[in-house]
Amino acid sequence: MRVAIVHDYLAQMGGAEKVVEVLHEMFPEAPVYTSVYVPEAMPASFQSWDIRTSFLQRLPALKKTHRLALPLYPLAFESFDLQDYDLVISSSSAFAKGVITQPHTVHICYTHTPMRFGWMTHAYLEREEIGGLERVLLEPVLHRLRLWDVVAALRIDRYIANSTVVAQRIARFYRRECDIVYPPVDTSRFKPSEQKEDYYLVAARFAPYKRLDLAIEACNRLKRPLKVVGSGRQEAYLRRIAGPTVEFLGRVSDAELVQLMAHARGYIMPGQEDFGISPVEANACGCPVIAYAAGGALDTQVDGVTGVLFSEQSVESLCEALCRAESLAFDIHVMRQHAQRFDTSVFKERMRQIIEEEMAKHRKVVSGERRQNV
Numbered sequence: 001m002r003v004a005i006v007h008d009y010l011a012q013m014g015g016a017e018k019v020v021e022v023l024h025e026m027f028p029e030a031p032v033y034t035s036v037y038v039p040e041a042m043p044a045s046f047q048s049w050d051i052r053t054s055f056l057q058r059l060p061a062l063k064k065t066h067r068l069a070l071p072l073y074p075l076a077f078e079s080f081d082l083q084d085y086d087l088v089i090s091s092s093s094a095f096a097k098g099v100i101t102q103p104h105t106v107h108i109c110y111t112h113t114p115m116r117f118g119w120m121t122h123a124y125l126e127r128e129e130i131g132g133l134e135r136v137l138l139e140p141v142l143h144r145l146r147l148w149d150v151v152a153a154l155r156i157d158r159y160i161a162n163s164t165v166v167a168q169r170i171a172r173f174y175r176r177e178c179d180i181v182y183p184p185v186d187t188s189r190f191k192p193s194e195q196k197e198d199y200y201l202v203a204a205r206f207a208p209y210k211r212l213d214l215a216i217e218a219c220n221r222l223k224r225p226l227k228v229v230g231s232g233r234q235e236a237y238l239r240r241i242a243g244p245t246v247e248f249l250g251r252v253s254d255a256e257l258v259q260l261m262a263h264a265r266g267y268i269m270p271g272q273e274d275f276g277i278s279p280v281e282a283n284a285c286g287c288p289v290i291a292y293a294a295g296g297a298l299d300t301q302v303d304g305v306t307g308v309l310f311s312e313q314s315v316e317s318l319c320e321a322l323c324r325a326e327s328l329a330f331d332i333h334v335m336r337q338h339a340q341r342f343d344t345s346v347f348k349e350r351m352r353q354i355i356e357e358e359m360a361k362h363r364k365v366v367s368g369e370r371r372q373n374v
Helices: 015-026 044-048 066-078 121-127 132-153 164-174 212-222 235-241 254-263 277-284 315-326 332-342 344-373
Strands: 003-007 032-034 051-053 087-092 106-111 158-161 200-203 226-229 246-250 266-269 289-292 307-310
Touching (some): 003 015, 015 087, 087 344, 132 164, 200 254, 212 246, 226 254, 235 246, 277 289, 289 315, 307 315
Parallel strands (some): 003 032, 003 087, 226 246
């Protein structure tokens, strides 16, 4: 079976790219088609892959400034020649699902979210602090992208959502049913520790929607130690509002992050994530999670068992959740066992099952059409 993997862009390592990594483990001979590939931003192991980029790769100024290239992404993905493949798996949060396949090809789309800037435009523009002339120029572009996205959505044979909330968006925006397969988490990398230290942990890109400001301000108010892992464009602002109990660690190695999670009093996720792999990793380390009760947290966390959920994105609500978490006794073995529901092995097994089902269905349809034509 000839297989191709398609992904939006390989310009930073995040949860979506971890999915691509595991898909490539499942199909190591499959080429990976993407708009732009920035080798220095990705793990060294990617350099051995057969990665095939679009014409956008030849526009250096656009490699890291995706917003400037928005009108060109549909054309970039539609330009790929995928006629030689029996199966195409797209990993998409925007454009990858828009590739054009032939009738003999099965196209399965693993959806991280429908196009966020297209379908949740007002929240996106506000969160990204886009205003003035840029907003005026961007809105008609997003309108055109929504029209293209509706057409592109019709090209998919089967949708897979990474969480319940994403499945709901697919139903709303594309009017399609879908399977839910949670992203893979390599729980074997994480070891719980009985020895906890007096600090909370948050690890994320410093982007507005991550709401790291809430974690910082809550720990300021409660005078709780907080270790902040990551970097990004909000760093100056976050450092400015941080009190004396907040420590910025910058980027750390995977091994260091595991140790930080294993010994933390709790892991804080104040933003709404489509899924959120880090909270599952924290649970695999035996670390309770204090999370905003929305999005993927509703799939991954059990209030009072694996952590505490808070209902409002406010400092007051998070402070109450932290105090409640401190009053509870969490069982590290129960948390780890819960995290194993999201293990990489579970992801692979479920993906193989869906692929086999869809390929068998496709063969049956093609066989029926041939009999009718005889």
